[in-house]
Amino acid sequence: MPSRPEWTERVLKDTALQFGSLDLDRHAFFFDFDGTLAELVDDPADVRLADELRRDLLALSARTNGAVAIITGRHRAEITPLLGDIIPIAGLHGTDFPGDVANDPGLAERVSAVRPLIEQLTTLVEANPGTILEDKGQGLALHWRAAPDKGELMTHAAEQALATLGPRWRMQPGKCVAELRPVGDDKGVALHRFMALPAFAGRRPVAFGDDLNDLPMLQAARDSGGLAIALGERNLPADLRLPGPSTLAAWLAERLAA
Ligand SMILES: [Mg+2]
Structure with missing residues (x-):
């Protein structure tokens, strides 16, 4: 494990306690992409997803029998090369939902x-x-x-x-x-649509987001008996706050190793 600043260790300890109740058999996981899984960059075309995080997301998907999805403001086609096609992606804030845009x-x-x-x-x-x-x-x-x-x-x-x-x-x-x-679909609609699919049905959603466009998704998770987790400096209504993508990535690595 690489060394991290002391504050990060403190946050991780608190986070680990809070996350102790998360159950990979009973929760479903929804992630925004930019600012949540990947650090924000000046030019959105330069975004990167760390290899370790990509591997851990795929492992989380496997451990939850597929109850992991990405809900992003980007096109699905932009995220697929970074993540592969195992984890479903809703793009354009939910307007670009898997399987239905072509029609x-x-x-x-x-x-x-x-x-x-x-x-x-x-x-x-x-x-x-x-x-x-x-x-x-x-x-x-x-x-x-x-x-x-x-x-x-x-x-x-x-x-x-x-x-x-x-x-x-x-x-x-x-x-x-x-x-x-x-006007139309938002990230909350996308979360509800995923929750109706067999891989997600019956689970409690946990949503991670960092910006205003994530508010409907965070609220939808709470409305469905789940948890909202906010990243970054915005004061979004949430059950738990993380400083940024690196903390989320570190938590996920530790949770999967447990
Ligand atoms: Mg974001």
């Missing part, structure tokens, strides 16, 4: 509504170094983690884009990011 008649309409905005906002981010435009197909996100002084400008641009898209769209604020996505 969604509104998908092409939503994708075409976003295209003109991608062109406009590309010009904006090119004029503002450190800002990034993420094309999510049926949505988009403006990032300014590497240019914090551009937050107001980017938020305003996102608000204008939202006005163009109309009432069937919403803006999802986050950490140095503003995202435009269709």
